[in-house]
Structure formats: structure tokens, C-alpha cells
Amino acid sequence: MRRWNGWGDDSVEQKLSPEALFFLAEQIGEGKPVPDADLQQVCRRVPDSRLAPHDLISTDPAERIRHSLGQSLPDWLQLRYGRIERVPDGVAFPENAEQVRELLSYATRHQVIVIPYGGGTSVAGHLTVPAATQPVLSISIRRMRRMLHLERESQLATFEAGVFGPDLEAQLRAQGYTLGHFPQSFEYSTLGGWVVTRSSGQQSLRYGRIEQLFAGGRLETPAGSWYLPAFPASAAGPDLRELVLGSEGRLGLLTEATIRVSRLPECEEFHGVFFPDWDSAQVAVRSMVQEKFPLSMLRLSNPLETTTSLALAGHAGLIGWLEKYLRWRGCGQQKCLLLLGASGNRATVRQTVRRAMKLVREQGGVTVGQYMGKKWKQGRFQNVYLRNTLWQHGYAIDTVETACNWTAVKQMIQAVEQAATDALAEDDERIHAYTHLSHLYAQGASVYTTFVFRLSGDYATDLARWKKMKHAVSQTIVMHGGTISHQHGVGSDHAPYLQAEKGAAGMAALRQVFSTVDPQGLMNPGKLLTAPVSDGVIV
């Protein structure tokens, strides 16, 4: 069953070896486990619903709890400490667009705030219930998950937007197709969620970001339905899909999406490569993308992430031998791990890998075959369960990400890691911060940093620490020319930093667009654009 206050299914456990825990203790001290909140107890504290009764709306306290938050660290703090600040007044599970329209019409009639809910995997506060005097309704689209149409000649599939990753891929795979969109949250996130938060998958180098995959769709807005036709390309004015992408619920609910699918590749490989240091690695991967190598993935870890991955992998003996071999080949303390994926027909994959390995060798890199790549592929959606395990051992884990131009990448990594370290140093706490580039472009890369630090055992202290760290890191990202999010979206957590990149005119334009279809401002207020609050009514 889906875990109510942690990641994923509660029958899945991702163990950490004693060596891994020892490694962490060395880095930042021993963790202090915190007692976990109990769902029954938390439910008893849920206030009465303020919603006028409706057949499609459940006011069951457990449902309301389960839809109150996402997966960001502040969300976890509330869920794990049992300190849930606000819950929606009800949850609806519409089964079709007509029911969505009925719910939006109900919301409009009764001045109810609506929070669209996909898979609940947001790590940026997209689901935060605002402190408003109006009642709040969460609308979950998870029952809308059918494939409506597969159009082979044009490689287009139309799905209801509530379909989860594995379900979507299974339905396509049965017909010989794939979307190829694999974000870390894949198992519990929805197609609709991917679109409205501008999600990016691990193999976007081949398949594209969701922006390239989302061809059109249907929205239900408070002002009515909005259909976006799927053209291969168009010069007919501004591309309105690009307003839906990243709209984070402010326009309404996406009920249907037409996506560009590909035939399943004949062959797929993931290779492990080590470089002597960061600079040599960055030169190699930058060349690969700028020379347009048809790879499916490049994922480059910095030295500390490389060390951490090897330490947490278990198999200490095996890793010991590997490290000896790598040292002998010139990859020591500063070594960086690159995972390199290629998919497609066998001949192209072979030729592409050969070309890539030539660049690797030119930079002193060492290829270690496909074993690590296979392991990574097997565990690609399992690693996120480590959050649960770490929490049980008294550690919090958080991630931030950005994208910036190649000129800024190296400095960005250092500055982000340093900003977090400095922020916690004020409390005399250490932080274990490490980084990888997850998505590479000719122009630059996404920079994805993970922070592990100890829980204090006190909700308020941990929240304050997170806030301080988040603010320091976000400011650093803005200052170094990065976008406030490359793949997680804006939500409430990044909203204060959005104007720095959109400009006053851009922010005004977005407000205007949203108010066109949502004049009462009922759709997910406070997300994306910070909402001025007046007398408890969000405007």
C-alpha cells in the first residue's frame, strides 16, 4: 500500500549496509532516529470539512491527510513529525472530464479553492493547502488513466492525464511503443503532473523533455474547456502548449494529453566510465552533446557523489578492487563517475558508444563496461526509497536542482554545495552535499545537488534549518545565473525566486493569462506566482 508519510509502497525497503551508515556517520555524525507519527492519531486532529456536501467529494480524514502534502522535505517534516499544518476540506476522484467540469462548476459556485492532484510526488510544494478562509478541495485525477487512442502512423498516443508512469509505459509497450519519459518519480507520478510541472526524464537526451513530448491536450478550466490540437510544428503565433506546460494547476486541470511516442528501441545500453577529475569529465561530456552524439543519457557525478555512490552501494570488497584498478589507471580521489546510455538500432548504438569512448579516452577516462549501468537501470526507481531508510536512521535528505550554461556549471556546483554547508554551519551541523549533472545540453547542463544532514528531533528546528538552507541555496542559484528549477517546477518553495528570471513584465503576463480562465483565482493559488493574501482570502 502507498506509504502515507514517506516514499512509495510500504512493502518496499531499501537497506543501507553498516559500512554505508559508518560512512555517513564519519561525514556528518551519527543520526538520531525520530519517532514516526501515527496516521490514526493524525486523523483525529483533522478539523471538520468546510465544504458543502457533494456526491463526488470525500471528506474522509485519512483521504484528506493523504492529499495534504507532497514529497518535499518540509512536507516530510510535517508528515513524519505528525505536524500537518493544513489539510484540504475534501478530495474528489473524478472519472472523466464531465465530472471534472462538474467539480469546477461546484468550486466556482461555492468559492472553493481547488488543488489539482496528480501522483503527489511534488518536491516543490505544489500541493500545499493555503491558509485561506475559503474551503479547499483536492481533485485527484488518478482514476483517469486510459489510453484513448494510439495513432501509429503519426506516432501519437492520447491518454487520460491521470495515468501513472508504469501504467502508461505498459499500455504503450504492449503495442511496441514507448514514451521514454522516466523521471525519478516515474512510479508514482502522472502524465498530467509531468506536463504541468515541466518534468524531465532520465533519458531526455534521446526522447526529449516533456515539452517535446506533449503535443496537445484538453484542459478543463473554471471558464470552460480548452482544447489544444496536436500539430507537428506551427508558426501560428505563440505556442499555447508552452503556457500549459509549467502552469502548475493555475489554468485548471489537464484531463487528456496527446504525446509523441517512439517505437521501442532495438537495443539499450548503459556504460560506466570514470574520469580522473571533474575538468576532464566535463570536457568529454560537453563535446558529446555539442557534437550531437545520439546518446540517450549522460549522468555525471562529481567526486563526492562518486565516492558516496560507491560507499552506499554495498559490496565493499568488489568496490575495493575497482578502486585499486582505477587508481592504477589514473582515477584516484578526484575521480568522477559517468553513466552513459545509448538506445536505438544495434549498429547506431555500437557506433555511438565507440565514438563516445574515443572522447572518454582522450580525456584520460576509463570505461568499466556495462555492469554499473545495468545496476543503475535496475535501481533507477528504487534509490528514492533510501529517503525512507535514511530517515529511519535519523537523517534528512533534500535535493535542489537548476540548469545553467556551461561557463557557469563548475562554479555553480561549488557555490550551491558551499551555500548549504555554510547555512548549517551556523547551527554547528555538518552537511553531506554532492552533485551530478543529470541532463546535458549543447548550451549547458542541469546541476542536481543532494544534501544529507542529521535530524534534530525537533520539528521547528528542522524546518528552520531547511528554510535557511533552501533560501541560501536558491539565492545562490539566482546569483550564478541558473534557473530556479530545471525539472522540479516552482510550486510554493521556488515561487519567491521566479521573478528574477521572468521579469516584472513576464510575471504580469502570467497573472493575466491565468485570470483569463480563472477570474476568481480559485486554481491552486500561491503556487508558481506568490499570492498576496488579504484578510485570509487569497487573491
Added chain:
Amino acid sequence: MRRWNGWGDDSVEQKLSPEALFFLAEQIGEGKPVPDADLQQVCRRVPDSRLAPHDLISTDPAERIRHSLGQSLPDWLQLRYGRIERVPDGVAFPENAEQVRELLSYATRHQVIVIPYGGGTSVAGHLTVPAATQPVLSISIRRMRRMLHLERESQLATFEAGVFGPDLEAQLRAQGYTLGHFPQSFEYSTLGGWVVTRSSGQQSLRYGRIEQLFAGGRLETPAGSWYLPAFPASAAGPDLRELVLGSEGRLGLLTEATIRVSRLPECEEFHGVFFPDWDSAQVAVRSMVQEKFPLSMLRLSNPLETTTSLALAGHAGLIGWLEKYLRWRGCGQQKCLLLLGASGNRATVRQTVRRAMKLVREQGGVTVGQYMGKKWKQGRFQNVYLRNTLWQHGYAIDTVETACNWTAVKQMIQAVEQAATDALAEDDERIHAYTHLSHLYAQGASVYTTFVFRLSGDYATDLARWKKMKHAVSQTIVMHGGTISHQHGVGSDHAPYLQAEKGAAGMAALRQVFSTVDPQGLMNPGKLLTAPVSDGVIV
């Protein structure tokens, strides 16, 4: 010198052989040359300027004439018959963003309508002077053409937006780079024009459409400056670049654009291929794009365009031999010409061409080497001069284009050609209509149809014929699920058909966005969104 009422430079002439003229006469009858208007005479009819004097504004009648229209067929009818309906009251040539701001502030103070002018190559009525009681100012950006910055590591170049294609490529080429954006209008269109009309180049298969090349920039709007930073990718809400792309002057003037450049390819090839018929050709090219072959161009002509190209090419003897050979290889009357381009490093080009030719052979296609491809490349920006030559011989030429999914492509071609034929048949005139796919996507293709028909010798008759044809064809495009433009933009000519694809909500959203930065509606009114007119004041 730039021709005032036709295409390009007046010293360039593209001749038509007697055989070519005979071919046309057979198809649609002999053309009746029409006397050409005289610039001096037209200038004498230019009314006095209604603008308050300003140092940056010229009210010279010849300049005003030269900035009154673009290159669409109705524009040509006005220019060639000397029946220019309206001219701007003045033209300004700002040299920097400060002067642009000064001009916009002047326009705001005096309620002056502003028409941004790039290279004047619009074929969709982007430059039409509205019938308003307010004075109209054309702002040409052609003096803003410097490269401001080349950032090699991130492959980004920043240019002033008024730079013309050849100047931009020359500045980049000197540094070993290319943008790779080659629309047919390349020689006379500007970077800024490409961006705001969503232009697409002939080698977009490799380099991308302008949407993928435009990374960010600076706009001057009546409400102030708007800077869009250049990130490699972002999930920070809707992508505002996508509002600037295709904004067609409604947001203000783009003064600066940062573009994604590539290193000059080591090698570039264009191969000629013939298929026995349309169906076999379509299967082959569709496979190539859906299997993500790293080609730079696929340009597939239908049988009539193939015949026409061969007939107009001259070299009747050579073509005769070629056709005999092709017939022997199974490519007869229904044969279709494909031009296939590949660019990059030599090994990849070789391998890609080899893979492509395998698919060609599987479909019964015949490769004829690189001769035709080379000829095409040499003449890629010269062919458009044929418009002048045809006009001199009494023929009008017009083009329409759309993009649709693969399922619709074949029917779209037939329907568009038929709609134009039927429209002129009412006047007992024949039309020579032929089509190619100019840009291919996994999802579908652009459909680009050329119409040649005889001039009547009477302005009003020719305009009425064009209107009837344009309306019939545009309706057909909409009815068959195509976008109203794949690469020419909306302007005034396509504006009536835009709502069919944007929806009422989309149209309202665009209006809101534009009014955010242009509350008085001074920026290029009537373009993109049709403007209601009230008492001669465009609102």
C-alpha cells in the same frame, strides 16, 4: 539596390528558358505581361505625414513606400500595379535599444501605431498599414546588426536583432560557427523577424526551428524593457520565450537575441533521389524521421512539382536522358524527387546516408548522386527571384503552407491543390499547383504548395481572385486538421483562421498578454489577432 516592388536585388535576374515558358503556357495558358508601376509616380501620390516631427523619423515618401508592404501576393499586386493602399506616416532606423525606447515613448505620447520592420520579407501581411485615424510609424531595425557576444563554451551568440541572414552567418563563420537557419528568405530577412514569426530553415532537421535556436533576448515594449535570460532548459513555469516567438510585433520590438550556434560541420552533402510514386516516397521519408536519422534536410516533391522542377531547370537534353534512365529504373510519370541532406563529421554523414539509401532502395527509389543536391544548394536563395521573372511574363505565383500529422498529409496535398484549382475555375482560369514537404517530423510534415496562375491585367480582378483562392485554401487547411501556418506566420492574411486552432480561451489569453505590455494597443494592431475597428480607431 534592393528592388522596391519585387524580390531582392535589382541587378539579379533569374532567367526562364523558352522550354520552361512553353511548359507553363501548356499548363495554364500564355501569360499577359502587365506594365510595371514607377516609383517616382507612386511617390507623388503619397499623402502628407500625420506624424509630429522627430529627429529619428524620416517622412521621405520613397522610404515610406519601401516600408509599406511585404512580399505576399496581395502586397505584390499593390506594388506592381502601383496601387498602394496605405503607407506609414514615417520610418525610423534606430541604432540601439535606447533609440527604440525613445521611439516607443514617442509613440505612446502621441498615440502612434507602430509597425516593427525587419527585412520586409513577410508573405502573410505582417506589415500592412491599418486603416486607422491614428498616424502609423514603421520602425526598421536594420541598423542594429552587430554581434555583441560569442560564448564558445556554451555555444551561444548574442546579436542585435536587425542582422540579416548572410551578415549573421558571415560573422559566425569567421569564428568557426553557424546558426544553420536558412529560410528561403535568408538573404533579406532578419534574426528578429525569424524569432517573432517562428521561422523555420531548410536544414531545421539538424539545427532545429528558430524556437529551438532562440535562447533568450531583450524586448522593448511600450511598458518598458523585458529581458529573457538564456537557460539551457527550465521547469520554472511557462516558457515566456514561447510568447515572444510568434508575437509578430504585438509585444514590442525584439532588439537583441541570444542564439544557440553550432560548430561548422566538417562535411555537408545533398543527395538527389527519385521514387516511383508518392506513397513509396512517403513511407521512406517517414521512416527516416521516425527512426531519428541524423539528417539535416528532407525535401520531398510531389509528382507535379517534380515534373515542374525538371521542366524549369533548363538543360532539356540532360533532363531527357535522366528521365529515360529513371523510367528504366521504374520511376515514370508519377516519380517524386527527394533532396536529402546530411551534415556533420564525415563518418556520421557517410553512415547516415548509407542507412537512408537502404530505405530508399527498399521503396524502389533511385539515387542520382549529389549533382542535383549541389545545384539546389547553389540556387537555394536564387529560386525566389523567379517570382520577378514570372511576373514579367504575366504570371503570378503564390505559396501556402501548413503542417499536419502523417495520417493527413496525402489528403491535405490533394485537398489544398484542388481547393485552389476550384476557386480559379469559377473564373475560367487554370492554376498550376504543386507541392513539396519541406520540413519533416516524426509526427508529420509541413505541406508547402506553390500556385502559378495568369495575371488578368486588372488589379481588382487579380486581388479578388487571390482572396477567393486564399480563403478556399485556408478553410481547407483548417478542415483537414492543419495549422494555418508552419513557417510563414499569421500576419493579417491568416488571422481570421487562427481561432480555429487556438480556441476562444487561447485567443483571450493572447490578448491579455499583449495588453499587459501594450495597454493602448499600439503595437502592430490587426496582425495575429484580428482587431475590431471602431470609428477608424483600431482597438
